[in-house]
Amino acid sequence: MKKIQWIVIGLGLLSILAYGISSLEFENTSIDYAGSIALKRAEIERFFKRSPESPVKNIKDFPGLDFYPPDINYKIEVSLELLPSPENIMISTGKSKPENYLKFAWANFELKGKKHRLLLLKQNLQDPFLFLAFSDLTSGKATYGGGRYLNIPYQNGQKSAVLDFNLAYHPYCVYNPDYVCPLPPAENHLAVAVEAGERLK
Numbered sequence: 001m002k003k004i005q006w007i008v009i010g011l012g013l014l015s016i017l018a019y020g021i022s023s024l025e026f027e028n029t030s031i032d033y034a035g036s037i038a039l040k041r042a043e044i045e046r047f048f049k050r051s052p053e054s055p056v057k058n059i060k061d062f063p064g065l066d067f068y069p070p071d072i073n074y075k076i077e078v079s080l081e082l083l084p085s086p087e088n089i090m091i092s093t094g095k096s097k098p099e100n101y102l103k104f105a106w107a108n109f110e111l112k113g114k115k116h117r118l119l120l121l122k123q124n125l126q127d128p129f130l131f132l133a134f135s136d137l138t139s140g141k142a143t144y145g146g147g148r149y150l151n152i153p154y155q156n157g158q159k160s161a162v163l164d165f166n167l168a169y170h171p172y173c174v175y176n177p178d179y180v181c182p183l184p185p186a187e188n189h190l191a192v193a194v195e196a197g198e199r200l201k
Contacts, residue, residue, distance in 0.1 A: 037070040037166050048175070055172035055179060062175070066201045074165040074196035078109040080158065086125065091133070091182045094146060099182055104130060107163060112192045119187040120152065130154045130161065133182055134168075136190040142199045144170045147184040168197025 045065055048054050056062045082105045090098035101121040108117050120130040135147040148168040152161050171181035 033072045033075070034070040040167070041065070041067055044169075055175045057176040057178070063201050066199050068166075068196050068199055070166050071196050072166075074111075074194065076109050076111060076163050076165070077160055078107040078163050079160050080120075081106040081108060086122065089121070089185065091121075091185060093180045094183050095180045101131070101182075107132070107161065109163065111190070111194075114192060116190060116192075117187075118190075119185055121185075128154060132163070132188070133184040134188040134190060134194075135184045137193040138195060138199070142195070143197075144174050144200065146171065146173070146181065147188075148194075148197060165194050165196040168194065170198050 048056055048065060049059060049062060083103055086102040086104050089101050089103050091101050092098050101123055102125070103119060104122045105120045106117050107120055108115070110116070118132060118134060120132055122130060130152040132150040132152060133147050134150070135145075136143075139145050139147055148170055150163060150165070150168050152163065154161060172179040173181040
């Protein structure tokens with residue numbers, strides 16, 4: 001059985017495609033922003049349908065990805081509350097033994113009139129991304145019941161970050177049951193519907 005950990009996703013093609021189209025710079029207006037999201041999603045779609053590294057088990061029967069319409073209100077600057085010393089946490093995968101991660105920081109922000117606090121993880125201290133596995137009121141309905149992921153670029157010492165839920169994506173196990181994927185920790189359930197990012201077809 002293949003075993004996928006968030007570092008594979010965080011440092012893999014999905015992260016590169018979601019964050020790494022660095023030659024394209026867009027103003028933070030709703031029109032330009034929607035266009036930038038559309039371009040990133042098109043690249044991800046091509047990866048799923050054409051790449052030999054696609055996680056899809058049977059590409060011929062793959063109906064494609066589906067997304068909520070881009071909504072700039074789900075692009076949120078959050079304050080980072082770094083843990084004085086990263087702590088180990090065992091994250092359930094739902095299929096096999098738990099996997100070890102580091103509790104690295106808390107993200108504090110407001111969304112839909114409510115205050116939220118989510119736990120951000122790393123697999124090791126050298127990772128250039130913070131990993132967020134989260135669930136919300138769409139989970140198990142419009143989105144995968146096992147939650148969705150975000151990868152957040154991070155440089156040592158920064159006090160804030162951007163959570164862009166329009167880039168939220170499903171783990172590979174949605175497309176191929178051979179994959180084993182980490183589940184959101186209990187701290188990371190949002191008591192609102194995050195109608196942004198990837199959704200079920």
